[in-house]
Amino acid sequence: MNIFRLVGDLSHLLAILLLLWKIWKTRSCAGVSGKSQIMFGLVYITRYLDLFTNFISIYNTTMKAIFIAVAIATIYLIYFKFKATYDSNHDTFRMEFLIVPVGGLAFLVNHDFTALEILWTFSIYLESVAILPQLFMISKTGEAETITSHYLFALGSYRALYIVNWVYRYYFEGFFDLIAIVAGCVQTILYCDFFYLYVTKVMHGKKLSLPA
Amino acid sequence: DENDIAKDEL
Numbered sequence: 001m002n003i004f005r006l007v008g009d010l011s012h013l014l015a016i017l018l019l020l021w022k023i024w025k026t027r028s029c030a031g032v033s034g035k036s037q038i039m040f041g042l043v044y045i046t047r048y049l050d051l052f053t054n055f056i057s058i059y060n061t062t063m064k065a066i067f068i069a070v071a072i073a074t075i076y077l078i079y080f081k082f083k084a085t086y087d088s089n090h091d092t093f094r095m096e097f098l099i100v101p102v103g104g105l106a107f108l109v110n111h112d113f114t115a116l117e118i119l120w121t122f123s124i125y126l127e128s129v130a131i132l133p134q135l136f137m138i139s140k141t142g143e144a145e146t147i148t149s150h151y152l153f154a155l156g157s158y159r160a161l162y163i164v165n166w167v168y169r170y171y172f173e174g175f176f177d178l179i180a181i182v183a184g185c186v187q188t189i190l191y192c193d194f195f196y197l198y199v200t201k202v203m204h205g206k207k208l209s210l211p212a
Numbered sequence: 213d214e215n216d217i218a219k220d221e222l
Contacts, residue, residue: 005221009222067222162221
């Protein structure tokens, strides 16, 4: 464990708790893409299948359990409890356009042709594009609630910090995982546009609104 | 093997 990965994990935890809190407190999931949340749920479930078989540390197990629980709770709030506030007209990104190619790629490019490894690879690839429906929804509505932009900033920062963690691990532990690194770079690049808007607008107290 | 190291990350 290194500081970059720890801060990255905490930023990730902050992001998903922030979103759950926003939906719960405002009793509304307006502006939130349910499709992205479904895909994040899929990411955690396919990645953490080894939750009960492969014990690494208390921290690792606890975080995995929290991520899965919070993701399921968020999906429940969006599609059941506060379903009336779900903005399905703007959450129109076709998930199958992401899941099918990612599933195919996971079969073709992986470290080991075993079920667990292919599911892990699928999870890594899916996570890199899972935010697209959310970014697409913001581009359609033209704006995002400030709390939702904080959620996206924390979520984008987590994988950016993981890239620093991978550089650190490469130089100090001689370890690197190309699949995770390439997917992590793609994932972070997708946030660049949002990061620019966040820094130039939200940081100056303005609402995040895309140029119409 | 070395790949299992990768799985210590979340």
